[in-house]
Amino acid sequence: MGNSIVDFIIMTKPRVWVFLLITGIAGEVFALSILRSLNVIGFFYVALYIALGLMGAESVSNYFDLSIDRKMKRTMNRALPSGRMKPGVALYGGSILIIATLILAAFRSLWSLVFMATGIFDYTIIYSLISKKRTSWNIILGAYSGGAPLLAGFYAFTSSYNIVAILMFLTIFIWTPLHIWSLSIKYKDDYAAASVPMLPVRRTTKQSMRVLFPIAVLAVLVTVLTGYEFRDYFSSYVGILVFAVYLLLGISLLVSYLRALADPERRIMKLFVSTNIFIGIFFVFIAIFSLLIPFIGV
Structure with missing residues (x-):
């Protein structure tokens, strides 16, 4: 029983959903x-259902990705493709977590519900089920789901338009293909080998790096x-x-991209x-800066 629970948690890719949870928490704090x-x-209540939703979405996504994961060396030893966990556990367990999330x-x-629901739908259905094996632009179609937890966290406490919240969302949206395609x-x-048409599979490394150029520039801007x-x-x-912190952060990202562009074989990772x-x-x-607003903000 203990091993099954551990396998289920690992199957939900904690390194992925914990990061997304952090963005949701940042939205809450802001x-x-x-x-x-x-x-x-309210803070812990919202963080709880964001975490459950992320775990559920990853679980269902793993169910849809099973045929892919069985063929990839990087993923074939995970709980589902290796046979340590039955596919139904991922599908039904993930679905239960998603339903719990939407109820909470x-x-x-209402707005937090909308962003959680659409984010989960985008990741599990639009990205994993429909587009992942059909188009090289799959990650663009799935990028919305990466920013949805942030918006769910922010709009759990307000319904007002906020330019900073939208820009944080856009940062994640634009960052996602840069992040995923560099790994790809x-x-x-x-x-x-798994017949997944990621951009670097359909194009040469040099061409893929050129595609990443406007994305990197947009991310910096x-x-x-x-x-x-x-x-x-x-x-x-x-x-x-x-302003200086984010200016330097943007410049550092651009420098990292330009170094990889000059020598992708050695610097892509x-x-x-x-x-x-x-x-x-x-x-x-x-x-950090958000926490300072009540004390030194205007």
């Missing part, structure tokens, strides 16, 4: 900070714009610091790691 609200119970979200906020370049043979808009919540000197570090720092500072 919303509560600008509202000057200390809603601790419905009691909190490294494992393009693995994806090809949205990052800098996020810092520019976020600074308005602070006094002049602190606002300048906030360094770009992949850099995208992880970039998005982690991005949202850690969102949370």
Whole structure:
């Protein structure tokens, strides 16, 4: 029983959903900070259903990806493709978590429910079931799901339009193909063996890196714009610091891309790691600066 629970949790890809949960928490912290609200119970309630929804979506996605995972060296030893877990456990267990998420979200906020529901649908149906094995642009179609937890967290506490929240969402949306395609370049043979038409499978490494150029530039621009808009919540000197942090963060991402472009065979995984570090720092500072708003914000 213990091993089954551990296998189920591992099957939900904690490294993926914990990161997405952090973005949702960052959205919560930002919303509560600008509202000057200390809603601790609400905070943990929303974090709980975001986590359950992410776990459920990953579980159902793994069920749909089973035929792929059995063929890829990188994934064939996971619980489902290796046979340690029955496919029905992933499908029904994940579905139960998703239903629980939607019920909990419905009691909190209509907008939070909408973003959780559409995010789960995009990831499990649009990306995993429909587009993953049909088009090289699958990750573009699935990128919305990466930003949905952030919006679910933010709009669990407010229904007002907020440019910073939208820019945070766009950062994740644009960052996603840069992150996934850099990994796909490294494992393009693995994806090809499983008949998954990721961009680097259909195009040469050089062509794929060129496609990543406008994406990297867009990611930098949205990052800098996020810092520019976020600074308005602070006094002049602190606002300048906030802007500087996101300016430097955007520049560092662009430098990482340009280095990988010059030598993709040696540096592509360094770009992949850099995208992880970039998005982690991005949202850690969102949370830190947000926590300062009630004390030194304008």
